[in-house]
Amino acid sequence: MTTFKKSLFNRTPKAYVHPYFGGMVLGIILFLALLITGNGLGSSGATSRIVTAATDLVAPEHVDTTPYLLKLAGGDKNPFDDWIVPVFFGALLGGFSSGMIFGRVKLETTKGPNISDRTRWLISFLGGVLFLYGARLARGCTSGQALTGGATLSAGSWVVMFAIFGGAYAMAYFVRKFWN
Amino acid sequence: MQFPLTAFNNVSAANPWTYVIFGLIGFAFGFTLEMSGFGNSRKLAAQFYFTEMTVLKVMFTAIVTAMVLLFGAVSLGILNFNLVWVNETYLASGILGGLIMGVGFIVGGFCPTTSLASASTGKIDGMLFMLGGFVGAFLFGETEKYFDHWYSTAGYFGRVTLDQVFGLPVGVVVLLVVLMALFMFWGSEQLERIVGKRDMSREPKLRLVGAGLLAATALAIVFIGTPTTEEKYDRVSFNRTVEKEQVAFTADEMLSSRQAFVHPGELLKTMADDRLIASIIDVRSEADYNLFHIVNSINLPVADIKSAIPSLLTDQTPNKVYIVVSNDEAAATEAWKILVAESVPNVYILEGGINNWIAVFGNDEDGITPLASAIMDTLQYAFNAALGDRYGCANPSPLLEWEIEFEPKIQLQLKRDKSGGGCG
Numbered sequence: 001m002t003t004f005k006k007s008l009f010n011r012t013p014k015a016y017v018h019p020y021f022g023g024m025v026l027g028i029i030l031f032l033a034l035l036i037t038g039n040g041l042g043s044s045g046a047t048s049r050i051v052t053a054a055t056d057l058v059a060p061e062h063v064d065t066t067p068y069l070l071k072l073a074g075g076d077k078n079p080f081d082d083w084i085v086p087v088f089f090g091a092l093l094g095g096f097s098s099g100m101i102f103g104r105v106k107l108e109t110t111k112g113p114n115i116s117d118r119t120r121w122l123i124s125f126l127g128g129v130l131f132l133y134g135a136r137l138a139r140g141c142t143s144g145q146a147l148t149g150g151a152t153l154s155a156g157s158w159v160v161m162f163a164i165f166g167g168a169y170a171m172a173y174f175v176r177k178f179w180n
Numbered sequence: 181m182q183f184p185l186t187a188f189n190n191v192s193a194a195n196p197w198t199y200v201i202f203g204l205i206g207f208a209f210g211f212t213l214e215m216s217g218f219g220n221s222r223k224l225a226a227q228f229y230f231t232e233m234t235v236l237k238v239m240f241t242a243i244v245t246a247m248v249l250l251f252g253a254v255s256l257g258i259l260n261f262n263l264v265w266v267n268e269t270y271l272a273s274g275i276l277g278g279l280i281m282g283v284g285f286i287v288g289g290f291c292p293t294t295s296l297a298s299a300s301t302g303k304i305d306g307m308l309f310m311l312g313g314f315v316g317a318f319l320f321g322e323t324e325k326y327f328d329h330w331y332s333t334a335g336y337f338g339r340v341t342l343d344q345v346f347g348l349p350v351g352v353v354v355l356l357v358v359l360m361a362l363f364m365f366w367g368s369e370q371l372e373r374i375v376g377k378r379d380m381s382r383e384p385k386l387r388l389v390g391a392g393l394l395a396a397t398a399l400a401i402v403f404i405g406t407p408t409t410e411e412k413y414d415r416v417s418f419n420r421t422v423e424k425e426q427v428a429f430t431a432d433e434m435l436s437s438r439q440a441f442v443h444p445g446e447l448l449k450t451m452a453d454d455r456l457i458a459s460i461i462d463v464r465s466e467a468d469y470n471l472f473h474i475v476n477s478i479n480l481p482v483a484d485i486k487s488a489i490p491s492l493l494t495d496q497t498p499n500k501v502y503i504v505v506s507n508d509e510a511a512a513t514e515a516w517k518i519l520v521a522e523s524v525p526n527v528y529i530l531e532g533g534i535n536n537w538i539a540v541f542g543n544d545e546d547g548i549t550p551l552a553s554a555i556m557d558t559l560q561y562a563f564n565a566a567l568g569d570r571y572g573c574a575n576p577s578p579l580l581e582w583e584i585e586f587e588p589k590i591q592l593q594l595k596r597d598k599s600g601g602g603c604g
Contacts, residue, residue, distance in 0.1 A: 016215065022238050038264050041293075043296060043603075055318070066324075067325050082191075086206060091297070092206075094208060094213075104214070108303060123289075125308045125311060128295065129312040129313070131292060131309075131316065132313040132317045135316075139277070140602065153357075154266045159271060163279050166282060168286040171283045
């Protein structure tokens with residue numbers, strides 16, 4: 001059993017696919033999603049819905065009196081009743097499956113060489129807070145806006161995409177210690 | 181077969197298999213991100229130090245591949261682009277949100293979906309990013325009320341695509357985006373060679389074939405073009421229930437069988453029904469509109485209908501009914517043809533137009549005198565003053581609906597899922 005577990009979780013990771021190949025596959029998936037369902041890809045909306053579902057469990061009156069939450073889970077609305085929720089859970093499972101197949105499932109921390117694990121954990125958390133706050137503000141993240149809106153030529157999505165890259169490049173110099 | 185599939189108009193627990201399809205889409209999405217290396221934050225962050233341009237390469241290859249296939253399918257008439265969700269443009273919140281996301285990206289090392297690929301493969305930093313994400317989404321929900329008005333109105337342009345912004349044919353924009361992406365890929369490879377000190381001579385030659393294919397398909401889209409309103413009109417079909425049976429109508433059959441025409445009594449009933457939103461589009465000249473119009477109707481002459489399509493597509497409330505109105509039926513029918521061809525849902529024509537409306541509700545009203553004119557689609561009444569909707573019969577009592585007999589024609593047809601798409 002232990003050798004089986006070892007063989008499952010501590011294999012030598014295989015190399016990643018070529019970026020153009022990965023991008024092409026991703027593009028075909030995005031196209032199929034748009035073709036069949038009329039919706040693209042996304043995930044940040046699901047994060048919002050999961051949090052709102054939890055809030056609705058603890059404090060339903062609060063949900064019914066907060067404008068943004070009202071739209072997601074007001075009254076008898078089920079916050080999970082949206083296409084993006086199965087996409088979110090599918091993506092978790094898909095990532096895990098790819099990791100299993102290519103031998104990359106391993107409990108570890110990916111970080112720059114000059115920071116400790118603890119620092120990395122702290123900035124991951126902070127980055128997550130910021131990113132999702134921004135994603136809800138912009139009504140979509142790199143998937144829902146940049147990828148999907150980019151492919152459907154939405155003017156607003158192209159603006160959001162450049163703003164994301166702009167924000168990251170502008171900040172990169174100040175946080176270079178985190179990564180280099 | 182027409183795409184997107186109508187089955188996805190009703191994504192709900194009643195159709196569990198639609199969730200299975202979305203689950204599979206998500207699975208493929210997560211799988212691809214992980215196998216491209218997006219579970220590793222260092223690989224993602226390297227993008228912003230020009231040492232490794234994987235993020236840009238994957239993202240833009242995905243965007244141009246999907247875009248070329250998408251507009252290729254639109255060109256061939258397989259896909260109805262008006263039924264595809266297009267992110268609405270909110271410039272102010274989009275720019276601010278985008279900049280915040282950028283900071284979150286370089287600080288946290290992930291974006292939301294890549295953190296899923298990372299967390300699910302055991303990366304602790306990915307899990308913490310996900311956790312932080314829940315906190316961020318929670319904070320947004322709690323604070324949105326302080327800037328709700330700004331959030332929903334600042335820089336709002338609705339459904340607007342790049343071809344509309346630049347006034348170019350879609351095919352040309354597709355080609356320009358492909359060329360821009362290819363130029364960016366070339367630049368990225370130069371950066372990786374110079375800044376990242378990587379040996380680029382071993383890159384697969386196949387990527388040049390891919391680049392050629394993308395450019396060739398984009399060129400084909402330029403030459404084929406996208407379907408005209410007339411071509412779209414021929415493909416429109418309506419599912420209606422007639423005497424308890426499902427019947428499919430073409431657009432011309434809707435007109436010839438009078439299924440598209442609503443009696444003034446039915447329009448009055450719809451206006452009075454709180455569960456329905458009656459949006460009356462008056463397609464006559466501004467002069468006629470000023471003389472007399474039905475209360476709450478908007479003036480949109482036939483010539484301006486096409487430019488209003490994007491905003492009509494943006495505002496898709498499932499219980500909204502559009503009723504087009506002209507003096508008789510001719511101009512309204514012309515407008516109806518454009519609207520249904522462009523997939524605006526639930527559009528009907530007022531039977532007999534304004535002339536018939538006045539005949540039913542205001543025949544003996546002071547200030548309105550019948551004329552003996554026989555010219556098509558002109559007002560058959562003279563008005564003492566241009567009172568617009570201040571004539572009594574412009575706003576008849578809803579109680580009148582009980583006195584009028586009519587054959588109901590309005591049937592709501594859903595063209596999009598209630599959630600409307602997007603990351604909402």
